[in-house]
Amino acid sequence: MHFTIASLLANFSEDKFVAPKVLEKKLGCDDPESQRELEIALDALERIGLLIKERGKYRRTSDDGLIEGRLRCSSKGFCFAIQDTEGAEDIFVREHQLSTAWNGDRVLVRVTREGRRKKSPEGEVKLILERGNPSVIARVKQTEDGFRAIPLDDRLLFEIALEPNDLVPDLSTVVDQLVHVNIRRYPLGGYLPIGEIGQILGSDAQSAPALDLICCKHNLMRQFSPAVRTAAATLNAQLATLDLSDRQDLRELVTITLVAPGQEPQVAFSLDPIDAHRWHLGIHISDVGGLLPRDELLDRTARRLGMTLATPELSLPLLPQELERLRLLPGGDRAAISLLIVINTAGEVQSYRIYRSCIRIDACVTSEQVAATLALGDSSGDWLRALIHLANAVSEQRQARGSIEVTPADALSLAYADEGLAPAIPLPRVTPWTSLVILANELLARHLAKLGVPALYRTQPVPELYAVQDFLKLCQNLNLPLSLDNPSQVTPHDYQRFMAQLATSDLAAVLQELLLDKLKPASDAAAALPHFSLATGEGYGHFCSPLQRYTDIVNQRILHILLTEGRDRRGPRAKERVNLGESSCLEQVNWTVFTTDTQREVDTLLNELVPHLQERERQTYTAWKDLVGLQRVRQVQACIGEVRSGIITGVQSYGFFVELIDFNVEGLVHVSSLKDDWYEYRAHAQTLTGRRNRLRYRLGDRVEVLIKNVDSYRQQVDLAVMSGGSQATEEDLNGASDNGEALPPSEDDAPENL
Structure with a gap:
């Protein structure tokens, strides 16, 4: 289908009917085939009781017995529906109750048996909301019934019937080859799923190109369709003649775009002194949210992608390069959202004002050019030095409240450029001016939060x-x-x-x-909640990367609504108005700035987007982590048979995990390889201890290990310990606790003979 059931249901609420024509526009159903698919889906959802139809319109009906979750299966066929709500129970689904759902699918499950004691509740899949595997990596085999693709992921417990296509007209030529298979039809009744080969990857996963393997495994779109690129070129031509006269004219400001590797030219800065201790700092953001037509092809494409994947080896943009007018580059006027801040030399914000603006870029400077200019040491770098001084002062202000901004070791790249060190989508390097981008995000999000405006706020829970x-x-x-x-x-x-x-x-x-x-991962939420890494509870959100994240586009649109449609006075009889873009309004406004209809419309939009954008972020992060992990594991693969140093990072009953220091890769020493003694596992102390030799393996012990085997696709490294560990004391052997008291063996702490 041209849409998923999840994206369709996201457009409904229980208190408002929606016409099919509205759905056609939102879902991009602009041809007879997709419109027919929508008609069939609406009819089916009405029949199973999820929608109610009146006068040709539909609304959602509540069913407390149905629970939404994502299916997670093991290679042995055990499946659980994992709910999004933290702390919610996982629901066990037996194989005959999967209703053709696969590992990774988003499903609606009805509980058939409540959980008791230590057993999970059981349920059955009633509806597949969204398929998690539009394509798979598989090996081709020939059977009596034709050619079959066997997925490499052993959690996908099915075969796919292959059909020839233009790429592979003769399937016998690819028998035993590893291929990328696009699913054309999912299982139907007793019929197998049907697929066709999209790419031939080679004889095995160990030798397949890393980028091809990751893009196929995670179904990443490496280029835009001709229709999307044509739409981008058309919009770019329209933007060249766009009338910007209704915006604040800030073209007289000297404005410079600063770009780090892997980032788009989407944030520019202006800086002018007020006196010896204060500055006018301008942070200007490309106004993608205001210029990208909502619910049209480009917007739907960006929404579906959710965010950019940017690494030194692979860049998958959110929007086509044809949209040059959305990039803050020299040559012509640019539409922006501008934040003009009065800030002192200590990095303290005294006031600010938000504008829908028209700016002109004087220069676009890369981080390498910044470094070269500063290295000259002459007056050409004075503006940059002043800007970086302010950025450092702002960073020190945040660190004083606890923000985690200590620069990690060079080997790490686990951070958003504008979100502290929270493990999320990486950008290659945190630049000196990143602190000012975080400041802009903070001020804009806090402004909306204090006015009671719903938006996509960023939140991060406290670590366990x-x-x-x-x-x-x-x-x-x-x-x-x-x-x-x-x-x-x-x-x-x-x-x-x-x-x-x-x-x-x-x-x-x-x-x-x-x-x-x-x-814990940071995520989007429709309410302003605390953010651990940034040590803030007043609201934080993303606004400054609209060419790389759809979240920023949505938040920019909400800013537009506030600045152009917000209620700037208590009521129609009130004479005094306030400027909803000024920081001073936060002390004056004690009324709801959005009308009831606007509030409902924004709330509905956010409730629709939050689950999708969270899932897209999770998928993008997983793909990035998979790519980094694959590259590291292949380095280990080249060292099979060598002995390397490591530290023990985890101990379980079946063995212990070792972080290989040279590679930042974790491998497993299985207990079956410890043949010098009989080892006991103590869960409380997290140790494996030999009965006779008293050799102990515990968290933090340094060991020398032999690299035995590497499965690069699954990123599994098998190790054998050669030396290391530590000697257990009598206290350890007697099961003493951390405070020296003898503990009777409990059910959880009893040694397990291995």
């Missing part, structure tokens, strides 16, 4: 205490005594201090990455 405590135990065993200020909670100040302390260790790159891995 037990996960951080495990890391501290690892560091303690490495003779790095780190501790929490308050043993019962984790704070941003703790992380800030840990990052600084670890920077002096010879294992800085490994340990800092392990520490950052304990952070």
